Structures are given as C-alpha cells and as structure tokens.
Amino acid sequence: xxxTDAQRFSANWKALQEMLKVNQPEKKQTFLPKYQNGPPxxxxxxEDVSKSLLKNSRTDPGQKDVGNKVKDKKVPPDVxxxxxxxxxxxxxxxxxxxxxxxxxxKDSGQSNGVAAKKMKKTVVENRTPTExxxxxxxxxxxxxxxxIGAEAAEMMRKKQxxxxxxKNPETALVKEKAFDGxxxxxxxxxxxxxxxxxxxxxxLARVSLVNQFGKCIYDKYVKPTERVTDxxxxxxGIRPQDIKSGEEVKTVQRxxxxxxxxxxxxxxxxxNDLKILLLDHxxxxxxxxxxxxxxxxxxxxxxPSLKVLCREILNVKVQEGEHSSVQDAQAxxxxxTMVKKQWEAEIKAKKSQTPEESKKRKPRCSLNK
Numbered sequence: 001x002x003x004t005d006a007q008r009f010s011a012n013w014k015a016l017q018e019m020l021k022v023n024q025p026e027k028k029q030t031f032l033p034k035y036q037n038g039p040p041x042x043x044x045x046x047e048d049v050s051k052s053l054l055k056n057s058r059t060d061p062g063q064k065d066v067g068n069k070v071k072d073k074k075v076p077p078d079v080x081x082x083x084x085x086x087x088x089x090x091x092x093x094x095x096x097x098x099x100x101x102x103x104x105x106k107d108s109g110q111s112n113g114v115a116a117k118k119m120k121k122t123v124v125e126n127r128t129p130t131e132x133x134x135x136x137x138x139x140x141x142x143x144x145x146x147x148i149g150a151e152a153a154e155m156m157r158k159k160q161x162x163x164x165x166x167k168n169p170e171t172a173l174v175k176e177k178a179f180d181g182x183x184x185x186x187x188x189x190x191x192x193x194x195x196x197x198x199x200x201x202x203x204l205a206r207v208s209l210v211n212q213f214g215k216c217i218y219d220k221y222v223k224p225t226e227r228v229t230d231x232x233x234x235x236x237g238i239r240p241q242d243i244k245s246g247e248e249v250k251t252v253q254r255x256x257x258x259x260x261x262x263x264x265x266x267x268x269x270x271x272n273d274l275k276i277l278l279l280d281h282x283x284x285x286x287x288x289x290x291x292x293x294x295x296x297x298x299x300x301x302x303x304p305s306l307k308v309l310c311r312e313i314l315n316v317k318v319q320e321g322e323h324s325s326v327q328d329a330q331a332x333x334x335x336x337t338m339v340k341k342q343w344e345a346e347i348k349a350k351k352s353q354t355p356e357e358s359k360k361r362k363p364r365c366s367l368n369k
Contacts, residue, residue, distance in 0.1 A: 131155060140338055172316045173330040178213035185212045185287075186259060187266040187333035189325040190273045191236040193243070199230025204276045205238045207252055208325035209259060210333055216326050218259060221246035237322035253277055266336045268306045268328065287343065289335045294342070306331055313338070 129152040134144075145153030187210050192202040203226060209218040221238075223246040231238050257279055266287045267273055274281060289295060289309060296302060299312050307319040310331050318331050336343070 129155070131159070134159065172314070173327070173334045174214035178215060179211070180213075180215040180217070181211065182217060182259065182263075183212040185264045185266060185333075185336070186210065186217065187329040187336070188256075188260070188270065188273055189267060189328040189332065190276055191238055191323065191325045192276060193224065193228045193232055193236060193238050194230030195224070195226040195228055197229070199228075199232070202276065203228075204249060204252070205236065205243050205246075206325050207256055207277070208329050209256070210326065210329045212333065212337065214330040214333055216330075218256070219326055220252055220255075222249050222252050223247060225249060233322065235323055237324055253279065266332050268309075268332045284347075287336055289332050292339070292343065294339065295335070309335060 129148060134152060134156055139156065141153040141156040144156050189208055190204060191206040193199075193205045195201045195203050203224055204222045205224070206221050207218065208216065211217050221242050224243055228240075228243075231240065233239055256277060260279070260281055264285050264287060265281055266289070268288065269290045270286060270288050289306070290303060295309055295313065296304060299308050301308065306328060310316045310318045314331070314334060316331070316334075318327055
C-alpha cells in the first residue's frame with residue numbers, strides 16, 4: 001500500500017531520486033573549463049577525474065570501487081592549473097592528439113629501408129671479378145687496378161707472372177712458368193765494344209734474344225775480330241775474359257739469322273743491332289719501341305731511351321749501372337706486349353688502305369687568309 005503519512009512519502013521519494021541519480025550516465029566533456037585567473041577555490045574536478053577513471057575502468061575493471069571513492073574528492077584550494085595538468089598526465093589523460101612514438105616508428109622504418117637499399121647497392125657494386133672476366137692478358141695490371149680494383153689487378157699480375165710495383169727487372173719483365181722456347185715474336189739486343197785509335201768504332205761483343213714471355217732463348221759472347229781499345233764496361237758490361245773465349249762472329253750471325261727468319265722482331269733502335277750483325281730483316285716484321293708514336297707522346301720525346309720508357313711506362317728501373325743485353329731485350333718485349341693489340345691493329349689498318357688513300361694528304365690550314 002502507498003504510504004499515507006506525508007513524511008514517509010517524502011523520505012521514499014528522496015531515496016528514489018538518489019537511486020536514479022547514481023544510475024544516471026555521466027555526460028562527457030571534450031574540453032577543460034578555462035579560467036582567466038585560475039579556478040576558484042574549493043571547486044571539484046569531477047568531470048575530468050571521472051573521465052580518466054572511466055578510461056581506467058575499461059582497461060582494469062577491478063578498480064571501479066576505487067574510482068567511486070576518488071570521484072567525490074575535492075581539489076585543495078591552493079592547487080593551480082599547472083598542478084591540474086600534471087594530475088591529468090599521471091591519470092593517463094593525453095593532452096595532444098598526436099604522440100611522438102608513431103613518428104619515431106615511421107622514421108626508423110624509413111631509415112631501415114634506406115639502409116637496406118644501400119646495402120643491396122654495395123653488394124651489387126662490390127662483386128668480385130673472376131678469372132673468366134679477365135680473359136685478356138695484354139693490359140697493364142696498374143690500369144686494371146685503377147679501373148676495376150686491386151683484387152682484379154692482382155689476378156692479372158698472377159696471370160702475367162709479375163708482382164705489384166716490382167722493382168726487380170728479373171721478375172717484372174719475365175712471365176713466370178711460361179713457355180721458354182721459340183715464339184712467333186722475339187726481341188733482340190746487342191752489346192758492343194770500341195775499336196780503333198780512340199775506341200770510336202764498334203764491333204759486336206754479345207747478342208741476346210728473348211721470346212714473347214721474356215724467356216732468354218739465345219745469349220752468346222762474340223770473339224773480337226780486332227784489337228779492342230775500349231771495352232766500355234761501365235755501359236756494355238763487357239770484360240776481357242767475357243769475349244776472350246767467345247763464339248766466332250760468322251757462327252753467331254748464322255744462328256741469329258735462322259732464329260729471326262719469318263718472325264716478328266722487337267728491339268729498341270733495332271737498326272743499330274741489325275747493322276752490327278750485318279743482317280737484314282723485312283720492315284713489316286720489325287717493331288721498334290723507340291719509333292712507336294704513342295711511346296714518344298707518353299714521354300714527350302722524339303727519340304726516347306729505353307731507360308726512360310721503362311721508368312715512365314713500366315715503372316721498372318733498367319740500365320742503372322752496367323747494361324745487360326738480356327735485360328734490355330726483355331724490356332723491349334715487355335713494352336711491346338703491353339700495347340701489342342693496339343700496335344698490330346694500327347699496322348693492319350695501314351695495310352688495308354689503298355695506294356690512293358695512303359698518298360692523299362690532309363690539306364694544311366693556312367694561317368693567313
């Protein structure tokens with residue numbers, strides 16, 4: 001039955017209102033209230049605290065009772081806006097919409113992608129050359145080192161049987177473990193001694209020939225046909241005991257002529273060697289390193305010495321003291337084999353020209369018009 005007493009009715013109504021008030025959902029506010037002079041004292045921060053507690057209660061449902069207790073707490077009167085912001089941070093309420101964490105993650109992902117691309121690029125660029133890539137054998141290893149790298153140059157030096165910056169001509173000019181017999185191309189050099197009143201005239205004292213790989217195939221001292229007045233030891237390296245029991249000059253001439261027959265002959269100022277041997281050789285089969293134009297241009301000399309060519313082009317020192325005809329022949333052969341393809345291609349191009357084309361000359365440019 002409904003209550004008849006007015007006081008009892010009033011008490012039941014109040015209890016019902018309290019129950020409805022407790023069960024009523026709280027309104028959400030997006031922005032914090034702003035005050036020009038700070039919040040007035042004894043104000044309750046119900047809405048902000050309830051918002052943070054509502055968020056925490058979703059993650060941790062066991063804290064509902066604690067949230068209800070904290071909800072009715074009052075802020076002390078001496079607390080300003082700065083402290084309220086700090087409390088919001090402690091309670092986990094974010095102030096800004098964008099955080100720094102996703103940016104760092106994005107940047108790190110980007111940098112990792114760039115690093116991966118760089119690593120991939122370096123792996124492609126640093127591909128190690130193989131012996132199949134270095135199929136040629138007439139290129140200077142120093143040029144290969146400048147173009148491809150040190151490892152490829154070392155492989156080419158090993159293939160050619162020479163060592164890097166090797167100052168010893170015995171190893172720099174000769175290919176190790178190479179064929180030591182006759183080849184289609186040979187190099188020649190002769191040493192001479194002086195005869196006559198002042199030793200101005202020359203006669204043959206030594207003849208040396210090497211094959212295409214720098215291996216010595218012929219080396220003989222020659223018995224003098226006249227009295228020697230100047231052995232020129234400082235230059236020729238010839239001493240009296242060397243030629244005292246030497247070979248007869250006619251025998252040497254015949255043996256050398258047999259070797260040169262049908263072969264390409266390399267030498268430095270080779271006309272002097274052929275002249276002292278009293279031999280002739282077809283011009284098309286002669287390769288003179290002193291007359292080769294690219295060598296002249298490289299050292300800027302119209303008649304470069306063998307010593308200069310070896311120093312500037314081969315980076316090898318020869319003729320430092322007494323000369324050796326074997327070493328000089330090896331040096332001329334090494335110079336030739338270094339540019340063999342280019343040299344032979346130029347000769348072949350000249351042969352293919354017709355007589356009319358070879359006679360044609362380019363018109364000279366007149367300075368005075």
